[in-house]
Amino acid sequence: MIKAAPASGHAALTWQGTSLELLPQRALWQAATGLLLVADLHLGKAESFQASGIPLPSDGDLSTLNQLLDLAAQLQPQRIVVLGDLIHSRLGLTAELREKIKALPELLGCQLELIGGNHDQGSWLEGLSAGPPRRCGELWLSHEPCTGPEPGLLNVAGHVHPVAVLGQGGDRLRLPCFALERQQRQLLLPAFGTLTGGYAVSPAYQRWVIADAQVLAVP
Numbered sequence: 001m002i003k004a005a006p007a008s009g010h011a012a013l014t015w016q017g018t019s020l021e022l023l024p025q026r027a028l029w030q031a032a033t034g035l036l037l038v039a040d041l042h043l044g045k046a047e048s049f050q051a052s053g054i055p056l057p058s059d060g061d062l063s064t065l066n067q068l069l070d071l072a073a074q075l076q077p078q079r080i081v082v083l084g085d086l087i088h089s090r091l092g093l094t095a096e097l098r099e100k101i102k103a104l105p106e107l108l109g110c111q112l113e114l115i116g117g118n119h120d121q122g123s124w125l126e127g128l129s130a131g132p133p134r135r136c137g138e139l140w141l142s143h144e145p146c147t148g149p150e151p152g153l154l155n156v157a158g159h160v161h162p163v164a165v166l167g168q169g170g171d172r173l174r175l176p177c178f179a180l181e182r183q184q185r186q187l188l189l190p191a192f193g194t195l196t197g198g199y200a201v202s203p204a205y206q207r208w209v210i211a212d213a214q215v216l217a218v219p
Helices: 045-051 060-075 095-108
Strands: 011-015 018-023 027-030 035-038 079-082 111-115 134-136 139-141 154-157 162-166 173-181 186-188 206-211 214-218
Touching (some): 011 214, 060 095, 095 111, 162 206
Parallel strands (some): 079 111
Antiparallel strands (some): 011 018, 018 027, 027 035, 134 139, 173 206, 206 214
16 A cells, blocks of 8 residues: 655655655755755757667657746746756757757756766756755755765765566556665655656665655555
8 A cells, every 4th residue: 555645746754854845746845945856857868869879759858848847837946956967978968958958047947056967977068067966954965875974964866766666467567756765864866857767776765656646655
């Protein structure tokens, strides 16, 4: 059995007095500070595969960016931090995609920051430099999961693309999820991008799956 989240579709998490909302749009929201966190958009992935001779449709970026713009319009964040892998590779970083990324802060109506991920390495984006992991209140923001430099900080990370496997045999479902490891003080965000796979995290994690525009806690 899975427990339904509140009527708004999100789930709530409190860490050291910090209230966080796990959103069905695969994002983390801190309403008190207007901070919106997303991870692993992997923009340009289809074009990267096309450059290697693998025909993939090029409409994934539009869906991913529209979802981010819709979410920003709804929440009106003060800033958005991408926890790495904004792009998939330099091969997919077309002139059109560069222009879209350049226009993002104005379209989003807020500050946009990028913590560098492994897929962002070696790529230059005008007006958006990839920075190192950093502290944000009681949170330690990074791309790859790590331990914060100070005791008690919750490491919020991407990179893993966590999914939860529910059921057995032919009835199994693989659903994107938020995954919390309390002893390691790590919260893994699901991949925000459309063209992304997923890694099945252990049931030892506290997991919240995303299904039917709801965030559902897995006991």
